[in-house]
Amino acid sequence: MTGAPENQIRNTLENQHLQTAIYTATGRLMSHRRAVVSPEVLPDFQELRTQANLIKKHTIENLDYYLEQFASNVAARGGKVIWARDGAAVVDFLAKLAKEKNVRLIVKAKSMTSEEIELNDRLGRHGLEPVETDLGEYIVQLAHERPYHIVAPALHKTRYEVADLFTERLGVERETEIERQTKIARSVLREKFLSAGIGISGANFLVADSGAIVLVTNEGNARMATTLPRIHVAIAGIEKVIPRAQDLAVFLKLLGRSATGQPLTVYTSFLSGPRRENEIDGPDEFYVVLLDNGRTRLLADRYKRESLYCIRCGACLNHCPVYRKVGGHNYPWVYSGPIGKIITPQYLGVTHDPWLPFASSLCGACEEVCPVKIRIPRLLLKLRSEVVKAKMRDPQSRLERLGFRVWAWVMCRPKLYEMLGAMGSAVFGNGEAWLRRAPGLMNYGPVKAWFSQRDLAPMPARSFRQMWRARRKAAQD
Amino acid sequence: MQKKDDLLSRIRAALGRSVGQPPAPLPPPRLRIPEMSVEARIERFFKNLENLAGKTLLASSLEEARCYVAQLIGEQPAVASNAPLLRECGITDLPTVRSGFACESDLRAACASAAFGITSADYALADTGTLVLFSSPEEARMVSLLPPVHVAVVPRGRILTGLDELLTEVPLPADRSSSMLFITGPSRTADIEQILVRGVHGPGEIHVIVV
Amino acid sequence: MPRVSVFVTCIVDQMFPKVGMAMVEVLERIGYDVDFPEEQTCCGQPAFNTGYREEARKVARHFLKVFRDAEYIVVPSGSCTSMIAHQYRELFAKEPEWLEATNAIEPRIWEFSKFLLEVAKVEDVGARLERVVTFHDSCHGLRGLGIKEGPRRLLSRVRGLTLREMDAAEECCGFGGTFSVKFPEISGGMARTKIDSILRTGAELVVGIDVSCLLQIRGALSRAGSTIGTMHLAEVLAHR
């Protein structure tokens, strides 16, 4: 479709290596998930989803209330909340903080929110050195790429590519064994953890009644980044808030299972404020940056606001047959897959990448697995209609619109519809090659597109209604 | 303040809410606690932890716990947290175990070079094979984080059925500590080719002794 | 004799009339008096799915008018059934009169296999087909209408028929209406993944409840040089 990065998509589709990598990785995540959500092992899975959806809906619809509650509880525990309109405000705050505290090296735990505002590049421009510490994120940072997947950022990289990357960027000897590669990263990053002045994390949840942030990781990097540096800054979208610590009983059960098929992720940290007076370690300063960056605009749209329920588990990506073909880098923004498809147009505007909501077969696998029950296909359909409205004047869309107008007009006139159908088969005849007989038709966009991939069934000599009438007549005679 | 009010007023405008407007009634929390005997909890907890490659021991005495730890660490350096239980077991008296740290920098130096980190745990969760640790003067965060092997000693009465029971017992974890931590098995990654590797940043090995 | 109206869908009418005839035959065989309201055309889905809601509404209104008085409407498609049963509400959210018409029609609209099992309550329609088949779960039937075991139950009663499940039965075939021509390469790639899974079963025939999926699957099979055929469930059940 016009506007889509067709060549880039074709490259992905033709890259056999990459195709296998994406398909097996997502396939594995799918089967891991399936094993832990089946009714035999988790009979109340659907009830948990329903509860998660209810809680998210409630929180989003009363968001100001819960954010205020959250902020006052953070303050009560000695932490500080920063309210940021956009990425620039976040960068401003961090640059000032770093300068004031004389910090250059920053360790970062995985955070899609910081990817969204391109935090690393922007901090780099302020002379700071932010280092990603999740292994996958570290790899994509070294490669100067965007994460390929919300929870598996380096899903597209083979061990050989990682080996080259480490040799080139870290000056280590070429190592292709994954276990040893992990050791290399561990030791390089260990140094960074021990000397960094600021640790930045995202937040999987903000807990209003506690003034706490919740972080889940498997590697332990978020624990390192929030334990060793003197200052901890968590950056989170305003939609991440949940009302009560007790709601974690629902969300944590869903998050790990949906993301990687783990009943609970290895480490879950529930952090409220800096270290307390009598505690031995932990940061002295604790900041939470609450980021808007367009979220209030989404919030204003009643119909689509449920996109803000997302807990970034990545299940919709793994189950999406389109993601499994095109991978993560052919989407226009950091958020890929079905969730990317519904939020990108809302953040960047529907005309920014008008093709995006159309790049779906509407199979519904995403909605089926979404732990918070976001009705992704419904939102895609809505976005399609918004694109159509917004592009009303564009010549190609005008043609398409005209086509659908005529089509609708015909469909409301059964006689005409029948006549046109009969004319079609009279002109083109029937059988395999009816389209080929029509001069120029094979070069008509949609027809050409169809035949570029597959054949068409032979056209019947008579329509159903003709057969029906003939049968009726025979019965009467 | 300005920025806070700006953001909140944008939210209120988007939602059509006014300042100070109370929220609609919040759906009650969903907490389900199954009946389970202590024995069943221990069994469940061990099974789940073992599935994650954790090592387990049900010790019939504190002495047995000490012996296990002594044998495990051998001559290698270890750091023990200030949990009284570890002292009671005699673990802090083992020759290569250092304990009693009250200052962050000393603790950091010790943990950075120790081969083992020994802690207790406030609770364990049977359902998932999870340890629950609150940060406190007795339990620092680093001990279970920096050394490559983590050993935890947990009283058997502290094994809860799962998350739901924990959050019923401790509805407001932040009242207790600045950090509540769940540890479910050894540190791991599958970021390169989905191959599982243990011990990335956190400990690659975990031993839990229930006493 | 109980009476049913069939909505054969525009694609069956124009491209797969035999599927419609097969459905009629099965319904008559189990004792229904079948009516085909000749004013029927399309449910409006192509326009709706492409973002043209006003155009979709026009066609949907036409549908509602044509079938206003039907007692049961049986449809050989999960996708079109789901369009009418679920999406019309969305289309007419702001038109109370049509919303009411939608609500009135919704309980009377039945996908073919669901009708057999839940209304007619028959599993065995006396069919015979000596073939090894595999079954493709159409997305809208599966996820929109919860159709999973039903068609398999019906197939299990067909004499001579062996069902061999494919590993990717629930994976989309990649058709997706205009998606198939707006993103032909992605759609084609999805179809090839699907047919790989079909080929692994060793089946001679792919059975489904939606001709649009079968159009895609058959086209991709034929392009790959395979002789495996496709058949709508109604055709299988009509066969003796």
Ligand code: SF4
């Ligand atoms: S939309 Fe749902 S499935 Fe997709 S990442 Fe968000 S929470 Fe997970």
